[in-house]
Amino acid sequence: MIDISFEELVEAVQKLRPEQKAALVQTLHLEVTDEHTSLTREQAIAELEALRAAGAFNTIESMRGKYNRPDLNTSDDELNVYLYEIGSEWEEELDDLIDPD
Numbered sequence: 001m002i003d004i005s006f007e008e009l010v011e012a013v014q015k016l017r018p019e020q021k022a023a024l025v026q027t028l029h030l031e032v033t034d035e036h037t038s039l040t041r042e043q044a045i046a047e048l049e050a051l052r053a054a055g056a057f058n059t060i061e062s063m064r065g066k067y068n069r070p071d072l073n074t075s076d077d078e079l080n081v082y083l084y085e086i087g088s089e090w091e092e093e094l095d096d097l098i099d100p101d
Contacts (some may be wrong), residue, residue: 004012019020051057074082 013024016024
């Protein structure tokens with residue numbers, strides 16, 4: 001194995017022709033992608049459990065009620081109508097783009 005510093009590696013890469021740089025980027029991208037896609041569901045669950053056991057989530061601040069507005073009185077029906085309106089607004093805008101008349 002050749003022992004060179006990161007800076008030396010960058011200098012060497014800068015000397016490559018554009019097509020060589022593109023091939024290098026593609027090769028490195030494939031290697032990184034292969035490493036990340038090899039994670040199984042079981043491995044992900046094990047990592048999550050290890051993080052929980054190490055206390056990684058103990059200091060997370062809850063968002064529950066943080067932006068609660070007691071002065072806002074909205075019924076479930078009003079909320080559902082509003083959510084439907086904002087959820088379907090893009091359809092109206094799309095119709096306007098297709099048929100500007």
